Amino acid sequence: MSSGPPSSHETPSSHETPSGRATPSAQWLRVRADLKLRRFELAVRAAQEYPPAARVAGTPLLSAPRWIPPEPVPLDAVTITLDPGAPARGQHGVVTGRGPGSEGVRPPRSDGSRYAGYSEAMAALDRPAVFADLPTYRLRAADLSLPGRRGTLAFGLGRYFDGLDVGEACAHEFAAGVPELPLRRAVGDPCELRRRPANLAISTLTIRLARRRFGDVGGTRADGTRPGADAGSDAGGGNRDGDGDGDGAATILLHRRDPAKVGHAGGLLQVVPTGVFQPSGPAEWNLGNDFDLWRSITREYSEELLGTAEEYGSERRPIDYGAWPFAVDLARARGSGSVRAWVLGLGVDPLTFATDLLVAAVFEAPVFDALFAGLVDTNAEGAVHAGVPFTERTVQRLVRREPVQAAGAALIALAWKHRGELLS
Known part of the structure; x- marks a missing residue:
């Protein structure tokens, strides 16, 4: 199947009328x-x-x-x-x-x-x-x-x-x-x-928060690297910004969606993970078992940040979230307060009418690093960019100048507005 406009080697008869x-x-x-x-x-x-x-x-x-x-x-x-x-x-x-x-x-x-x-x-x-x-x-x-x-x-x-x-x-x-x-x-x-049919996507802004201890200079990870040091220019225009990080170094993750791989928003930057709120499979038992916002977010974290396949065996039996090690570890971290999730709003894309629930999830750095030790650079839908500094300069650039999907831009702007509570 063609994934774009007709290529030059295709026969004219299939793309032109007899009149040319x-x-x-x-x-x-x-x-x-x-x-x-x-x-x-x-x-x-x-x-x-x-x-x-x-x-x-x-x-x-x-x-x-x-x-x-x-x-x-x-x-x-x-x-x-x-x-x-x-x-x-x-x-x-x-x-x-x-x-x-x-x-x-x-x-x-x-x-x-x-x-x-x-x-x-x-x-x-x-x-x-x-x-x-x-x-x-x-x-x-x-x-x-x-x-x-x-x-x-x-x-x-x-x-x-x-x-x-x-x-x-x-x-x-x-x-x-x-x-x-x-x-x-x-x-x-x-x-x-x-x-209209309004399928809901859950867009989650993932924030990694490295709290500075007394005596730390600049904020470092346990391995000695600075948060955001791996951000590079791929995620939208520059290396780590020089404006201050307040009491801790917060970084975010972005996803560049590959237009050859996805049917919606290809070529744009977006927060990660983002996924349609849907059962894990068509079997009827999944309708109730997967009808949970956090369970949906959990599956997207596994797929988009760890590169796991969207194959849960739920055509044979419902997912046992209590026996899935990643889901258990993520739920335990959330229960301890090391992972905190908020809803910041709901919005509609003006071009495609895609409807997104805007969620911010803040991870304490040690927990993030343990949960996502296998963080991937690419997944089934595009490229993942980690370590993007969550600073005013970066936020302004992403919101005002970079090709960020509308839901992602709004979510980043709202998270910055509420950063005092999110990062406390």
């Missing part, structure tokens, strides 16, 4: 290649279609009232509920990306019939390496500003491709400059969750 014009499939591929190349620029432009008050911390990310709490909410204080019977597709008034108004992003096949959805066109013409239509927990309602620093998230069930058929299709429509943007207009307010 590009076929609809070739035109679709060219727009998709442009979308993958200019995602950041297009997201910034798309954000301008919405009121400035809807944007989070001056970033392109969009949000709704009560989605950004005034203070960090402990992860355990967010109650989640699941209604498996809630309509997932085909409900009256829900935009699916498979009906009228979506023809401009669903090219015809060779027999003249159109692909049923954008995901079907992707599978046939531009299939990423990681691409499967697995079940998801579909977000239906959210309130993260309840009294007492609490929140609620209500879910139904969905499918991964449902989100692509609307969100990625709307991004393609925007990149192509389709007149009147009919699919995007049909969605309307992207923060109105019941108007």
Whole structure:
């Protein structure tokens, strides 16, 4: 399958009409290649279609009232509920990306019939390496500003491709400059969750905190290296910043998503780990067993930071999180306070309508180093960059100038705003 625009060695007949014009499939591929190349620029432009008050911390990310709490909410204080019977597709008034108004992003096949959805066109013409239509927990309602620093998230069930058929299709429509943007207009307010399939991703900003002891100069690890010494320029533009780190040296991790490997946000920087909130597999017993925010984050930590495969044997039996050594060690560290997790908000990407729960997880350095002694440089979705300094200069660069996914930029900005509590 082609992973981009037609290459020069392909026969013209498959991509040109007898008159020499590009076929609809070739035109679709060219727009998709442009979308993958200019995602950041297009997201910034798309954000301008919405009121400035809807944007989070001056970033392109969009949000709704009560989605950004005034203070960090402990992860355990967010109650989640699941209604498996809630309509997932085909409900009256829900935009699916498979009906009228979506023809401009669903090219015809060779027999003249159109692909049923954008995901079907992707599978046939531009299939990423990681691409499967697995079940998801579909977000239906959210309130993260309840009294007492609490929140609620209500879910139904969905499918991964449902989100692509609307969100990625709307991004393609925007990149192509389709007149009147009919699919995007049909969605309307992207923060109105019941108007479209809203698969939730959990984006976690991982902060490694090396506390300075009395007499330390500059802050060092147990092995004598400085936190952030391995940051380099790969993660967005420079070596370790020289502005102060306060009472400790805090560093973060970033992920550069490979457009050849992923169906969403390829080529952009993002916090790590980030993953769709979904069961570990299609077996029915996974629906309840995996319906837990921290368990989802745990699996993503294992996959994205340690490079483990997304194969848990859950097609045969539910994951036993109490017998999985990594999950046990991570839970023990969290129980001791050496790992602390907060929810900072919820937002929607203005280009793709990807919906992200914004989580910050702070690890005491010795615990982080023990849990992630096998930290990888690359994983199934891109490259991992560790040791990025969590300083004002770096934050401003990432939020204002680097091609960071909207959710990641907003999360970094919010974490910096609340750093006094997060790093205490």
